[in-house]
Amino acid sequence: MTSIRDVALRAGVAPITVSRVINNDDHVRTETRQRVERAIADLAYIPNSLGPSLRTKRTQTLALVQGDIMNPFATMVARGVEDAANRRGYHVIFGNTDGSPAKQEEYLTFLLKKQVDGFVLVPASLRSLDTLRKRGTPFVVLDRHLPEGGDDTVRGDSVGGAFALTRHLLKLGHRRIAIVAGPRDVSTASDRVEGYLRAMREAGLSEGEQIHWGEYKHEHGSQAVRKVLLTHPRATAIFAANNFIAVGTMLALREAGIRVPEDMSVVAFDDLPLAITFDPFFTVAAQSAYEMGERATDLLLARLAGTGPPERQEIVLPVEIIVRRSSGPPPDLPPAQP
Numbered sequence: 001m002t003s004i005r006d007v008a009l010r011a012g013v014a015p016i017t018v019s020r021v022i023n024n025d026d027h028v029r030t031e032t033r034q035r036v037e038r039a040i041a042d043l044a045y046i047p048n049s050l051g052p053s054l055r056t057k058r059t060q061t062l063a064l065v066q067g068d069i070m071n072p073f074a075t076m077v078a079r080g081v082e083d084a085a086n087r088r089g090y091h092v093i094f095g096n097t098d099g100s101p102a103k104q105e106e107y108l109t110f111l112l113k114k115q116v117d118g119f120v121l122v123p124a125s126l127r128s129l130d131t132l133r134k135r136g137t138p139f140v141v142l143d144r145h146l147p148e149g150g151d152d153t154v155r156g157d158s159v160g161g162a163f164a165l166t167r168h169l170l171k172l173g174h175r176r177i178a179i180v181a182g183p184r185d186v187s188t189a190s191d192r193v194e195g196y197l198r199a200m201r202e203a204g205l206s207e208g209e210q211i212h213w214g215e216y217k218h219e220h221g222s223q224a225v226r227k228v229l230l231t232h233p234r235a236t237a238i239f240a241a242n243n244f245i246a247v248g249t250m251l252a253l254r255e256a257g258i259r260v261p262e263d264m265s266v267v268a269f270d271d272l273p274l275a276i277t278f279d280p281f282f283t284v285a286a287q288s289a290y291e292m293g294e295r296a297t298d299l300l301l302a303r304l305a306g307t308g309p310p311e312r313q314e315i316v317l318p319v320e321i322i323v324r325r326s327s328g329p330p331p332d333l334p335p336a337q338p
Contacts, residue, residue, distance in 0.1 A: 002045045011039035022047045062300065063111045064293075065095040065104065066122040066142065067216075071244060073270050073289045074122075077142065080293025081120055088301050090117070099183075099215075101125035112137065118300045120293070138303045140296045145187035152303070154296040154315040158188045158269070161285035161319035162195025162239070165267045168283065168321060169237045170203050173329050174265060178210035178232060179239040180224040180249060189213070192241045192269055210235065214245075221248020229256055236330035237265040243272045246282055261328035271322065281324035288317055 008015040013036060020028050021036040028036075039045075064081045066074050082092050093116060095107040104124040108131060111119070119139040123129060129151065132139045140152040169177050179196045182189030193211055200209055210232055214220035221240060225248070228235055238253075240246035246268035250260065258264050271286040295315055302308035 002043045004045075004047075007036065007039045007043055007045050010043060011036045058117050058304075059115050060090050061093060061114070061116045062090050062118050062120065062297065063093045063095065063107075063116045064120045065097060065107050065111070067097055067099050067124065069094065069096050071216075071242075072273050073243065073287070076289035077293035080290040080295075081297045082293075084294045084297035084301070090301070097122075097124045099124050101127065104128055105131075108132070118304055120296045120300055138300060140300045140303075142292060142296050143188060145191055147187075150312055152296075152299055152313045154292055154299065154313075154317070155188075156287035156292065156317050156319050158191035158319075159195040159198070161269060161287070161321070162192040162241075163199045164195075164319075164321050165239060165269070165283070165285050166196045166199035168323065169239070169265060169267060169327065170199060170205075172237075172265065172327060174237040175203075175205055175330075176208050176210070176232065176235045177237045177239060178212065178224075178228045178235045179241060180212045180221055180228075180245050181214065181241045182216045182245070184213050186216075189216075189241060196239060216242045216244055218244045218248030218251070221245035222252040223248075225249050225252035226256075229258075235264070236332070237267070237327070240266060240268040243268055243270040243282075243284075246270075246272070260326050263331055265327040265330070267327050269319075281326060283324045283327040284322050285319045286322050287319050292317060 004015050004018050008018045011018065013032060017028065017032065018036055021033050062085050064078060066077065068074055069078060078094060085092050093111060095111070097104040097107060101124045105128060108128050112135065118137065119132060120142055121139060122142050123144060140154060143155050144153065145155060146153055166177065177200070179193060181193050184190065197209060200206060210228065212224040212227060214224055221244065225238060228238065238249055240249045246266065249266055253260060253264055260266050267283045269285045271284045272282065299308065299313060
C-alpha cells in the first residue's frame with residue numbers, strides 16, 4: 001500500500017509538505033504543489049481521511065434522509081443537496097424512509113454511528129428530531145412545517161400554492177372541486193387542504209368541499225378518483241395534492257373514459273419531468289425542488305461553520321403556477337355570450 005512517505009520520496013519533498021498539499025495549505029509553492037500532485041497521481045495514492053477527522057471531529061459528510069427518491073421532486077432535492085455539499089468539500093449519504101418512522105429511526109441511528117456532521121431530513125415523524133436535538137447534531141428540516149418552531153426549516157408555500165391552484169379552477173367556472181390529499185398527519189398535506197378550503201370558502205362554496213385523505217402515492221390517486229366518480233358524479237375538477245397522486249388520477253380517469261380537460265379538469269401540486277408526463281400536460285403549482293435542497297444544505301453548512309444567523313430560520317419558497325392543457329372550463333358552463 002502506498003504511503004505518504006512514498007509520495008514524498010517520489011516528489012523529492014518532506015512528508016509534511018505532502019500533508020500540506022493534501023490539506024490545501026496555502027504555504028506551499030505552486031511548483032512544489034504540482035510536483036506533489038503528480039506524484040500522488042502517479043502512485044494512485046489515496047489520503048487517509050481518518051487522521052484529519054479525528055483532529056477536527058468532522059467527517060465532511062452530510063446525510064439526506066427523505067421519503068422516496070423515486071419521486072421526481074425528491075430526486076431534484078437530492079441533486080440540490082449534493083451540489084451544494086460538494087461545492088464546500090462535503091459528501092452526502094442518502095437514505096429513504098418510505099415514510100416509515102421505524103425505518104427513519106434505523107437510518108438516524110446508523111448515520112449517527114457513522115458520525116455524519118449534520119442532517120437534511122424530511123421527517124417521517126417528529127420524534128427523531130428530539131434525538132438530534134439531545135445529541136446536539138445540527139439539522140435542517142426540509143419540506144415540512146413545524147408548528148412549534150425552534151428548528152431550521154426550508155419548505156415551499158403549500159398553503160399559498162394550493163390557494164392559487166384552487167382559485168385558478170374557480171376563475172374557470174368550476175364550483176364542484178374535489179381534492180385528493182396526502183396523509184392527515186403530514187404538514188404539506190394539511191397545508192394544501194387549508195389553501196384549498198380557504199379558496200372555496202372565500203368563494204362561498206363550503207358546501208361543495210370534497211376532501212379525500214390518503215397517501216402520496218399513485219394508488220391513492222386512482223382509488224380516490226374512483227370514489228369521487230361514484231359519490232360526487234357532478235364534480236368537474238380534481239386537485240391532486242402531489243405529482244404521484246396526479247398520475248393515479250389520470251389513470252383512473254382514462255379507465256373511466258373521462259377526457260381531460262373536456263370532461264374533467266385536473267391540477268396538481270408539484271411538477272413532473274416532461275419525459276414521464278401525460279398529454280395534456282398538468283396545470284401545476286411547481287416548487288423549486290433543487291433550490292429547496294440547495295438552500296437547506298447551505299443553511300446547514302453555515303451552522304456547522306458557525307456563520308449562520310443567531311435565530312432559527314424558516315425559509316418559505318414561493319411556488320409557480322404553470323397553466324397547461326389539463327385545466328379548462330367545466331363542461332356544463334354556458335357558452336360565452338357574443
